[in-house]
Amino acid sequence: MNLDEYLNQRLRLIDEALENLLPDAPDQPGRLREAMRYGVFSGGKRIRPILTLAAAAAVGGNINDALPAACAIELIHAFSLIHDDLPCMDDDDLRRGKPTSHKVFGEATALLAADGLFALAFDTLAHAPESVPDGAVLEAVRILAGATGPAGMVGGQVLDLEAEGKDVTVADVERIHRGKTGALIEAAALIGGIIGGGDKAQIETLGRYGRAIGLAFQIVDDLLESVGDEEKLGKSAQSDLKRRKATYPAVAGVEESARAAERHCQQAAQELSSFEESAEPLRRIARLIVEREV
Amino acid sequence: MNLDEYLNQRLRLIDEALENLLPDAPDQPGRLREAMRYGVFSGGKRIRPILTLAAAAAVGGNINDALPAACAIELIHAFSLIHDDLPCMDDDDLRRGKPTSHKVFGEATALLAADGLFALAFDTLAHAPESVPDGAVLEAVRILAGATGPAGMVGGQVLDLEAEGKDVTVADVERIHRGKTGALIEAAALIGGIIGGGDKAQIETLGRYGRAIGLAFQIVDDLLESVGDEEKLGKSAQSDLKRRKATYPAVAGVEESARAAERHCQQAAQELSSFEESAEPLRRIARLIVEREV
Numbered sequence: 173m174n175l176d177e178y179l180n181q182r183l184r185l186i187d188e189a190l191e192n193l194l195p196d197a198p199d200q201p202g203r204l205r206e207a208m209r210y211g212v213f214s215g216g217k218r219i220r221p222i223l224t225l226a227a228a229a230a231v232g233g234n235i236n237d238a239l240p241a242a243c244a245i246e247l248i249h250a251f252s253l254i255h256d257d258l259p260c261m262d263d264d265d266l267r268r269g270k271p272t273s274h275k276v277f278g279e280a281t282a283l284l285a286a287d288g289l290f291a292l293a294f295d296t297l298a299h300a301p302e303s304v305p306d307g308a309v310l311e312a313v314r315i316l317a318g319a320t321g322p323a324g325m326v327g328g329q330v331l332d333l334e335a336e337g338k339d340v341t342v343a344d345v346e347r348i349h350r351g352k353t354g355a356l357i358e359a360a361a362l363i364g365g366i367i368g369g370g371d372k373a374q375i376e377t378l379g380r381y382g383r384a385i386g387l388a389f390q391i392v393d394d395l396l397e398s399v400g401d402e403e404k405l406g407k408s409a410q411s412d413l414k415r416r417k418a419t420y421p422a423v424a425g426v427e428e429s430a431r432a433a434e435r436h437c438q439q440a441a442q443e444l445s446s447f448e449e450s451a452e453p454l455r456r457i458a459r460l461i462v463e464r465e466v
Numbered sequence: 467m468n469l470d471e472y473l474n475q476r477l478r479l480i481d482e483a484l485e486n487l488l489p490d491a492p493d494q495p496g497r498l499r500e501a502m503r504y505g506v507f508s509g510g511k512r513i514r515p516i517l518t519l520a521a522a523a524a525v526g527g528n529i530n531d532a533l534p535a536a537c538a539i540e541l542i543h544a545f546s547l548i549h550d551d552l553p554c555m556d557d558d559d560l561r562r563g564k565p566t567s568h569k570v571f572g573e574a575t576a577l578l579a580a581d582g583l584f585a586l587a588f589d590t591l592a593h594a595p596e597s598v599p600d601g602a603v604l605e606a607v608r609i610l611a612g613a614t615g616p617a618g619m620v621g622g623q624v625l626d627l628e629a630e631g632k633d634v635t636v637a638d639v640e641r642i643h644r645g646k647t648g649a650l651i652e653a654a655a656l657i658g659g660i661i662g663g664g665d666k667a668q669i670e671t672l673g674r675y676g677r678a679i680g681l682a683f684q685i686v687d688d689l690l691e692s693v694g695d696e697e698k699l700g701k702s703a704q705s706d707l708k709r710r711k712a713t714y715p716a717v718a719g720v721e722e723s724a725r726a727a728e729r730h731c732q733q734a735a736q737e738l739s740s741f742e743e744s745a746e747p748l749r750r751i752a753r754l755i756v757e758r759e760v
Contacts (some may be wrong), residue, residue: 191591204616204624223582255581260573275594279554280627283577284620290581294588298607306600315606326578330498333574354671466692 175456179197182222187213189239190246193296207277207285208292211250215268220357221246223385223457224364227378230444230451233368233425237304241312241367241370243358244297247289248320252356256329276277290320304367312363319359327351345418346387353393354386361385361454377443381454391433394419394425396465437462469750476516481507484540487590499577501571502586505544509562514651515540515703517657517679517751521672523740524745527662531598532589535606535661539654541587542614546650550623584614598661607656613653629712638726639712640681641680647687648680655679655712656747673735673749673751678734685727689720692733731756 194209197324222243227240240336257264257272258279264272274282289357297316300309328351335348361382365375416422420429440458485743488503515536522532551566552573558566568576593608594603612618622645626753655676659669692715710716714723734752738745 203628204621208616256575258577259729281624282551283549283554284623284627287584287614288616288620290584290621291611291618293606294610295615298604298611306604309593310607311601312603313588313604317587317589317592320581321544321589322502324581324585326582326585327498329578330575333578334497447541 173452173456175460178453178456179217179222182225183218185225185235185239186218186242186246189243189335192291195242198228203277203281204288204310207281208288210276211254211282211285211289212247213274214270216246216249218246219389219457219461220249220360221465223357223360223382223454225365226360226451226453226457227364227370227382228274228368228456229366230362230378230447231368231370231374231451232366232416233370234303237301238364238367240296240300241363242360244293245318245356245363247293248316248325249294249356251286251289251293252320252329254282254289254327259372261333299425300367308366308369311366312338315359315362315366319355324355324359325353326351327437329356332418336420337380337416340418342420342423345420345423348418349387349390349420350383353390354383355384357389357421358382374447377446381394381443381458384436384443385458388433388436388458391429391436392462392464394421395429395433398422399426445462467746467750469747469754472747472750473516473749475711477492477512477518479529479533480512480515480536480540481517481588483537485579487537487541487586491529495515497571497575498579498582501567501575502582502682504570504577505579505583507550508564510540510543513751514543514654514757517590517651517654517676517748518661520745520747520751521655521658521676522662522665523658524741524748525659525662525668526721527658527685528597530708532658532661534594536654537592538575538587538610538656540582541583542610542619543591543650545580545583545587546614546619546623548576548583552576554624555627594661599746602660602663605660609653609656609660613649618645618649618653620645626712631710632712634712634717636717638715639714642712643681643684643714644677644752647684648677652676652679652685671740675734675737675752678730678737679752679755682727682730682734682752683713685723686756686758689723689727690716692716693720710756727756 190212194212196209202354224242225235225238225243229235229308243344253267254273256262257267258274265275266272273285277285294313297313320326328348331348331424332352335344361378362375398419420432437458441455442453484506489508490503496594517531518536518539519529523529547561548567550556551561552568559568559569567579571579588607591607592603614620622642625642626646652673655672656669659672692713714726716724731752735749737747
């Protein structure tokens with residue numbers, strides 16, 4: 173398979189579906205629609221929803237059935253970025269080289285646009301095609317809500333804030349990562365498997381795969397941030413270091429971080445050994461996560 | 467029936483269920499759990515979840531089946547109050563006579579605690595008892611997400627912000643009200659009917675009932691705010707007027723506002739004419755909304 177072609181094709185599919193969910197029609201009040209679109213269409217690589225589609229395909233499912241769930245994952249991701257960037261949180265002015273939402277729309281509208289994306293995510297997930305059993309959709313709702321809430325992303329964010337400026341261990345950083353980034357990436361794989369009609373063992377395997385690449389992803393993020401250049405990242409490089417954020421390179425060093433990312437990536441690939449050719453995209457995505465430059 | 471006894475019994479039932487959802491155990495990271503509890507256990511009257519239970523009972527359903535859904539509605543309400551009070555929104559220091567969440571926990575933790583309650587709402591709703599059909603739960607997820615998002619609460623909030631300081635009409639104010647408060651109250655009644663196993667006609671009737679009392683509720687809120695005293699309200703009286711918020715009394719006058727609330731309340735009662743004795747609590751709640759003093 174040609175990975176670039178595959179990723180581009182999936183990205184177009186997802187962007188088209190997101191465009192249908194958030195059309196550029198001024199039927200919604202004021203600037204809310206515009207702010208929601210700004211948060212969603214800002215040059216993301218759609219790695220999480222691509223994972224959902226790839227996991228659905230890996231268990232023999234129809235990717236069109238999984239498309240609303242894939243969009244729901246991306247909407248949750250977009251919501252979390254807007255809240256993360258707010259002045260009371262990371263206070264970032266730039267994201268992917270563009271002004272952050274609150275810089276463009278003001279804090280109140282940015283806050284509410286993110287809340288709107290949060291609600292739209294569950295609305296979208298619950299509007300799965302009729303070919304997907306209600307029980308599978310409901311299980312996906314439970315997983316997405318769990319991955320977003322106090323035991324997942326929100327919990328990780330709080331740990332992250334509380335760790336700022338403190339001495340932390342590798343175990344602390346991994347706990348933060350698992351919540352902040354890992355939970356949603358794991359959910360993306362799990363939900364794909366569930367909506368795709370995978371059996372219990374397959375879904376558990378996808379969960380372990382998702383957990384492993386989730387950890388690899390955040391370590392690579394930290395690495396890119398600590399050594400990366402501003403232009404590629406589209407935000408101030410080393411801003412984490414300046415704020416004494418709990419990052420993997422800060423506690424384990426750059427070399428050990430690179431090794432850890434590689435280990436997680438290899439573990440993810442091993443998890444997929446029971447899958448045939450249909451899991452090839454998942455294997456390639458695992459490698460991509462460690463080798464990416466942005 | 468004795469309304470006070472009824473309301474107290476329901477409130478205890480709901481508080482007990484919420485306590486089980488958010489136990490005071492320090493297993494969650496840092497102050498997140500504490501902040502989530504602060505937002506939920508702050509002296510609310512639980513009118514929305516009581517409506518959900520009453521609607522379920524009105525269609526002959528089991529109120530225990532509807533209890534998770536009722537809690538989900540209250541969690542969404544609690545989430546919305548925390549975000550409303552934030553400095554970038556209404557910037558309120560007091561809510562029900564107590565310091566607002568961001569005053570106690572700081573802005574970042576308050577923001578995230580609200581996000582956590584949002585996620586917990588959908589997690590709770592999707593964990594309905596097995597006796598409730600998956601299709602009904604999924605329909606409830608769709609309704610709650612719709613009522614919370616851009617076509618509901620979030621949309622109403624944006625309209626409300628944009629109307630501040632501008633000249634508005636009664637129609638504008640009703641549109642804001644329908645989103646800001648009405649959508650969730652309507653959803654509370656609808657979801658009770660759906661989880662309770664009501665038929666299509668019954669559920670539509672409950673939706674119209676919910677819409678009518680939702681409008682009455684917000685008009686009475688505006689009235690209490692414009693004439694009320696600080697002690698009873700637990701927040702600065704007339705703060706809406708000071709900020710030139712779009713309120714019903716401001717556009718229609720106090721007397722016409724009281725008449726409009728009464729009209730909506732009577733319409734709500736009429737909607738229930740096809741229901742028997744089982745809808746008595748819903749009728750009494752409609753009256754309570756117009757006659758309440760806080």
